[in-house]
Amino acid sequence: MASPDHLFGLRNNFYLGAYQAAINNSDVPNLAEEDAIERDCLVYRSYIALGSYQLVINEIDSSAPTPLQAVKLLALYLSSPDNKESAISSLKEWLSDAAIGSNPVLRLIAGIIYMHEQDYNEALKHTHAGGTMELHALNVQIFLKMHRSDYAEKQLKIMQQVEEDHTLTQLANTWLNLAVGGSKIQEAFLIFQDFSEKYQMTGLVLNGKAVCYMHMGNFDEAENLLLEALNKDAKDAETLANLVVCCLHLGKPSSRFLSQLKLTHPEHILVRRMETAEENFDRALQAVA
Numbered sequence: 001m002a003s004p005d006h007l008f009g010l011r012n013n014f015y016l017g018a019y020q021a022a023i024n025n026s027d028v029p030n031l032a033e034e035d036a037i038e039r040d041c042l043v044y045r046s047y048i049a050l051g052s053y054q055l056v057i058n059e060i061d062s063s064a065p066t067p068l069q070a071v072k073l074l075a076l077y078l079s080s081p082d083n084k085e086s087a088i089s090s091l092k093e094w095l096s097d098a099a100i101g102s103n104p105v106l107r108l109i110a111g112i113i114y115m116h117e118q119d120y121n122e123a124l125k126h127t128h129a130g131g132t133m134e135l136h137a138l139n140v141q142i143f144l145k146m147h148r149s150d151y152a153e154k155q156l157k158i159m160q161q162v163e164e165d166h167t168l169t170q171l172a173n174t175w176l177n178l179a180v181g182g183s184k185i186q187e188a189f190l191i192f193q194d195f196s197e198k199y200q201m202t203g204l205v206l207n208g209k210a211v212c213y214m215h216m217g218n219f220d221e222a223e224n225l226l227l228e229a230l231n232k233d234a235k236d237a238e239t240l241a242n243l244v245v246c247c248l249h250l251g252k253p254s255s256r257f258l259s260q261l262k263l264t265h266p267e268h269i270l271v272r273r274m275e276t277a278e279e280n281f282d283r284a285l286q287a288v289a
Contacts, residue, residue: 006028006030006031006035007028007031007035007038007039007042009025010022010025010026010028010039010042010043011042011167012167012199013025013046014042014045014046014049015167015168015171016167016195016199016200016202016204016205017049017202017203017204017205018199018200018202019046019047019049019050020046020050021200022042022043022046023043023046023047026039026042026043037065037067037068038067040068041067041068041071041105044056044059044060044068044071044072044075045071045074047075048071048074048075048078051235053075053076053078053079054075054079056071056072056075057072057075057076057079060072060075066094066100066103066105066106067103067105067106069094069106070094070103070105070106070108070109071105071109073087073090073091073094073109073113074087074109074112074113077091077113077116078116087113088113088117091109091110091113094106095107095110095126104131104132104134104135107126107127107129107131107135108127108132108134108135108138110123110126110127111123111124111126111127111135111138111139111142112138114126115138115141115142115145118145120142120145120146123138123142124139124142127139127142130155130158133159133162133163133166133168133169134168136155136158136159136162136168136172137159137168137169137171137172139152139155140152140155140156140159140172140175140176141175143155144175144176144179149176149179149180152172152175152176152179153176155172156169156172156173156176159172167195170191170194170195171191173187173188173191174188174191174192174208177191178211178212178215181215185212185215185216186212186216188208188212189209189212189213189216192205192208192209192212193209195208196209201228202232203229203232203233203236203238203239206225206226206228206229206232206239207225207226207229207236207238207239207242209225210222210223210225210226210229210242210246211242213225214242214245214246214249219246219249219250220250222242222246223243223246223247223250226239226242226243226246227243230243234260235260235264235265237261237264237265237268240257240258240260240261240264240265241261241268241270243257244257244258244261244270245270258270258271258274
């Protein structure tokens with residue numbers, strides 16, 4: 001008989017974006033040491049997702065196990081542009097250390113950081129071997145960023161062979177379906193609908209359903225879901241970005257959402273693209289003048 005998975009609820013909350021619920025329900029008694037480390041990693045990564053970088057930096061000391069040190073490194077990397085260089089330098093040093101370089105959490109954090117850097121080949125160097133469902137799921141994301149849905153599909157098939165009903169397998173399926181488009185959008189929507197019926201409604205699930213509606217051309221319904229997501233987290237980057245796009249399609253003003261996105265997430269791809277477009281427009285005007 002298989003032993004009970006004491007961390008199932010905590011993992012699920014984290015995967016689906018219920019970060020505060022993950023933190024609030026993390027007091028799981030009688031955990032083995034390995035499980036306790038995984039629990040702490042998930043809790044601290046939830047704090048990172050909520051933007052509480054300094055709390056993570058302060059609480060994880062130099063004697064903590066490698067997985068927690070890796071999570072602290074992610075908090076340092078995200079906390080300030082000034083810290084990025086030193087965080088990447090430490091990351092390279094740890095990855096080259098034979099004693100800890102193959103640790104799955106360290107490889108996962110390496111993949112996340114290099115994905116932020118848009119250095120997808122470097123990310124894959126550390127994640128492609130897989131080993132955990134999170135690493136496979138990250139590979140799906142990286143391949144989709146590289147516009148290689150064929151490789152993403154291969155990763156998804158590996159996940160389906162391991163556990164088809166796993167939350168990360170289902171999420172990876174939605175990412176691939178949204179990238180492929182067409183009839184696959186309805187499949188993605190049904191998965192998000194299933195999540196919303198089984199678990200608490202999170203910004204991640206609301207955004208997922210909204211993006212499906214946008215693909216289907218139903219922008220009114222998408223806007224309702226995105227405004228609901230905004231009530232849960234007024235600073236969430238994806239909610240704000242999706243609202244900008246949704247409002248443009250509905251012919252509604254989007255400047256408030258764009259201003260908030262620029263203020264809270266100046267590096268977001270939508271902000272960068274808008275700034276590039278504005279610069280090109282200004283240059284064109286000057287050339288005409």
